[in-house]
Amino acid sequence: MSAPGAPTGLTVLIPAYDEEESIAPTVAAVRTAFAGAAHDVEILVVDDGSRDDTAARAEAAGAVVVRHPHRCGYGRALKTGILAARHETIAISDADGSYPVEELPVMLELARRHDLVIGARTGPLYRGTLLRSPARAAFILLASFVAGSWIPDPNSGLRIFHRAHVVPLFPDLPRGFSFTTTQTLIMTLAGAFIHYRPVEYRTRIGKSKILFVRHSLQIAQGLAEVVLRHNPLKLFLLVGLIPLIATVPVLCCSATESRLLAAVILGCSGVLVFALGMLAAVVLRRPPGMPR
Numbered sequence: 014m015s016a017p018g019a020p021t022g023l024t025v026l027i028p029a030y031d032e033e034e035s036i037a038p039t040v041a042a043v044r045t046a047f048a049g050a051a052h053d054v055e056i057l058v059v060d061d062g063s064r065d066d067t068a069a070r071a072e073a074a075g076a077v078v079v080r081h082p083h084r085c086g087y088g089r090a091l092k093t094g095i096l097a098a099r100h101e102t103i104a105i106s107d108a109d110g111s112y113p114v115e116e117l118p119v120m121l122e123l124a125r126r127h128d129l130v131i132g133a134r135t136g137p138l139y140r141g142t143l144l145r146s147p148a149r150a151a152f153i154l155l156a157s158f159v160a161g162s163w164i165p166d167p168n169s170g171l172r173i174f175h176r177a178h179v180v181p182l183f184p185d186l187p188r189g190f191s192f193t194t195t196q197t198l199i200m201t202l203a204g205a206f207i208h209y210r211p212v213e214y215r216t217r218i219g220k221s222k223i224l225f226v227r228h229s230l231q232i233a234q235g236l237a238e239v240v241l242r243h244n245p246l247k248l249f250l251l252v253g254l255i256p257l258i259a260t261v262p263v264l265c266c267s268a269t270e271s272r273l274l275a276a277v278i279l280g281c282s283g284v285l286v287f288a289l290g291m292l293a294a295v296v297l298r299r300p301p302g303m304p305r
Contacts, residue, residue, distance in 0.1 A: 022053040023121060023173075024098035027076070028090035029058055029108035033065040035218035036108050040074035043106070046115045055099045058108070059090040067108075088192030092183060095176055104173040109217035111138075112171040116212050124173040128205040131197065132171030132212040139214035156194070160201040165209050168194040178205065185238075195238075 025043050029036050040056055047054040058071040062084035071078050079097050081090065095103060102124060106112045116132055123130045140146050156167045170193055179186075179196065186195050201207060 022055065022100035022102065023047075023117075024055040024057050024094075024100040024103045025114075025117065026091065026094040026098060026103055026105045027056070027058045027071075027108050028061060028087055028094065028105070029063065029067050029071065030061040030084060030090075031063045031065050031067060032108040032219060033063070033067045033070055035110045036067050036076075037070045037074040038218070039106070039108050039110055039114065040071060040076045042110075042114045043117070044075060046117055050118070053100070057094050057098055059094040059097075061085060061087070061090040086188040087190050088186060089188035091192055092186070092188070095179060098176065101176045102173065103176055103179075105170060107170045107217075109219060111215050111217040113212050113215065114171075116171070116210065117173070120171075120173050120210055123208050123210065124175070126206070127208045128175065128178050129197070129200050129207045130173045131166060131169050131207065131209050133166035133209040134169055134171075134214035135211050136214050138216060156198060160198055162201060164197060164201065165211075167197045171212060 025047075027036070027039060027043075032039075036058065040058070043054075043056050056076040058068070058076045058078045060068040060071065060078055060080045062081045068078050068080055079093055081093065091105060094105075102121070104117050104120070106114050106117070112132060120130045120132065140149070153164060153167065157164045168191070172193065174196075178200070182196065182199055185199060186192050197207070
């Protein structure tokens, strides 16, 4: 991948579901951020089957609105907006006021030289509670291990990309909450030029739609699918290390015949899993057209 030159226009895509309290201030903030811009800026709201006045308020604030007949999911709303966008360069942001959209002009400049620019969230609201903070840290470490490079915020909803780089990924991008995580991992593994710009994460307006357990499972599923499709050796390596590590306490105990047998079985299991990962990696990297 390589970043196109200077964008001739920008579409700011805002997926929204039951955000009547925050959608108009969000649209207004985007308009203010790009006041006096030399290029055309389209503000596109995808109303994902809202049950409230989200669509009407977005239109009244000056946004172009595309409606889903019923709720289809965050990723599906983004796909709809990406295809409907008037411009090739696309920014996305949530409709709840939690992202500083005034950062978008600076991020747009960075998008001249990068395939993907991500607003990496910072601050106490992003770090979260004592329960969520360790879980988020573990996920970032796992995602970075899978990608082979440090990813400070895999699933930030504030980002700018080029449509030509994302539409070909649609078959692999989920229609749910994990769209952005999957996009980040796939583009990182593909060698895209990605820039992370620290941004302040703010208090959202209205009630959060995030269900911690459910959405965490969706992200975990997306992570596993990306690894299996693009870098299976990493997943098999992780799984294979479990029985190999388990041999250590077994061998540290008294060396009875049963313990030695258990250590051999565990060790062979780890080696076998790793060998399967090597085989999967070889098959995945065969040139196009070769039989599999």
